[in-house]
Amino acid sequence: MSTSWTTDRMPDCTDKTVLVTGANSGLGFEATKSFAAKGATIIMACRSLDRGQQAAAEIKTTVGESGATLNVRKCDLASLNSIATFTDSVTEDYDELDILCNNAGVMAIPRQETEDGFEKQLGVNHLGHFALTGQLLDLLLDSDGESRIVTHSSGAHEAGAMDFDDLHREQSYDKWEAYGQSKLANLLFAYELQRRFDANDITDTISVACHPGYAATNLQYRGPEESGSKIRLAMMKLANAVVAQPASKGVLPLLYAATVDGVDGGDYYGPSGFKNMRGPPEKQTSNDDSYDEQDAERLWKTSEELTGVSYSDSLT
Numbered sequence: 001m002s003t004s005w006t007t008d009r010m011p012d013c014t015d016k017t018v019l020v021t022g023a024n025s026g027l028g029f030e031a032t033k034s035f036a037a038k039g040a041t042i043i044m045a046c047r048s049l050d051r052g053q054q055a056a057a058e059i060k061t062t063v064g065e066s067g068a069t070l071n072v073r074k075c076d077l078a079s080l081n082s083i084a085t086f087t088d089s090v091t092e093d094y095d096e097l098d099i100l101c102n103n104a105g106v107m108a109i110p111r112q113e114t115e116d117g118f119e120k121q122l123g124v125n126h127l128g129h130f131a132l133t134g135q136l137l138d139l140l141l142d143s144d145g146e147s148r149i150v151t152h153s154s155g156a157h158e159a160g161a162m163d164f165d166d167l168h169r170e171q172s173y174d175k176w177e178a179y180g181q182s183k184l185a186n187l188l189f190a191y192e193l194q195r196r197f198d199a200n201d202i203t204d205t206i207s208v209a210c211h212p213g214y215a216a217t218n219l220q221y222r223g224p225e226e227s228g229s230k231i232r233l234a235m236m237k238l239a240n241a242v243v244a245q246p247a248s249k250g251v252l253p254l255l256y257a258a259t260v261d262g263v264d265g266g267d268y269y270g271p272s273g274f275k276n277m278r279g280p281p282e283k284q285t286s287n288d289d290s291y292d293e294q295d296a297e298r299l300w301k302t303s304e305e306l307t308g309v310s311y312s313d314s315l316t
C-alpha cells in the first residue's frame with residue numbers, strides 16, 4: 001500500500017498482455033495510455049471500433065515510441081453474442097493474457113435492456129464482464145507467471161442492494177439504485193472469483209477490485225444526455241469541473257491493483273484522500289454487503305444461468 005503512488009512508480013509492462021474494456025474513454029483510456037507508456041501489448045475492447053481507433057491514435061501520439069502494441073477490437077458488453085465473438089478472437093490470436101481490466105460501465109441511465117433482455121446497468125457493468133471473464137478464464141489461468149483480473153467498482157456500491165426478486169428492475173426502476181446494484185454486483189463477483197481460486201488452490205491468478213473515487217469522465221454525462229435533461233447535464237459538468245479529480249488520477253487505484261507487487265487476491269483499492277473521492281491509491285475495505293458469501297453464490301449461479309457462461313470446467 002502506498003499513499004504517494006503515481007504512474008512513475010508503475011512497473012515495466014513490456015512483457016505483459018493487457019485487456020481493457022471501455023478503453024476508448026475516461027478511466028479505460030487513461031489506463032490504456034499508462035500501460036502503453038510502460039510498453040505493454042494492449043487489447044482495447046470497445047463497443048465502437050471508430051472511437052477505439054481514434055483513442056488508439058491519440059495514445060500513440062501522446063506516448064510515442066514505447067514498444068507498446070495497441071489492438072482495437074469490437075466488444076459490446078450489452079450483447080452476449082458480441083462478447084462471445086470477441087473472446088473467441090482473443091483466445092485464437094493470443095497465447096497469454098496477464099491483466100484483464102473489467103472497466104467499462106454506464107451510470108444512472110434511463111431504463112433500457114441489453115440485446116439479451118438484461119437491465120442495462122446490470123447487463124453491461126456486471127453480467128457482460130461475468131461472461132467476458134468466464135470465456136477468457138482459461139487463457140488467464142494458462143498464462144505464464146501471475147495473471148490478474150481487476151474489476152472496477154464504485155463507492156456507489158454502498159448505496160446498492162441486490163434485489164434478486166427483481167434483478168432487472170422491471171417492477172420499479174430507479175437509475176441510481178440500479179447503478180448501485182450493478183456496482184455491488186461487481187464486488188460480489190470479484191471476491192467470489194477469488195474465493196473460488198482459493199478453493200481450487202489457484203495462486204498464480206488473482207481477482208482484485210478497485211474504485212476511482214470521483215473522476216471527471218463521460219460517465220456522468222450519459223444519463224442526462226439519454227434522458228434529455230439539460231439541467232442535470234449542466235450540474236454534472238459543473239461538478240466535474242469543481243469537485244472531481246482528473247481521470248488520470250482516478251485511474252491510479254486500477255493501475256496499482258493491476259501491476260504492483262504485494263497486491264493480494266480479494267483486495268480492494270481506492271483513493272486515500274477526501275471521502276475517498278480523490279488522492280493516491282490505498283488498500284480499502286468495501287461495505288459488509290459486498291463480502292456476503294450467500295449473496296455472492298446466488299449472484300454467481302444466477303449470472304451463469306443468465307449468460308450461459310459456466311466457470312465449472314476450470315473452477316469447482
Ligand SMILES: NC(=O)c1ccc[n+]([C@@H]2O[C@H](COP(=O)([O-])OP(=O)(O)OC[C@H]3O[C@@H](n4cnc5c(N)ncnc54)[C@H](OP(=O)(O)O)[C@@H]3O)[C@@H](O)[C@H]2O)c1
Nearest residue numbers: 022025026027047076077078104105154214215217218219
Ligand atoms: N468516473 C467516476 O467518477 C467513476 C466513479 C466510480 C466508478 N467508476 C467506474 O469506472 C468505470 C469506467 O467509467 P469512466 O468513468 O471511465 O466512464 P466513461 O468515460 O463513460 O467510459 C466508460 C467506457 O465504457 C464503455 N461502454 C459503455 N457501454 C458499453 C458497452 N455496452 N460495451 C462496451 N463498452 C461500453 C464506453 O464506451 P463508449 O465511449 O462507446 O460509450 C466507455 O469506453 C465504470 O465501470 C464506472 O462505473 C467511475
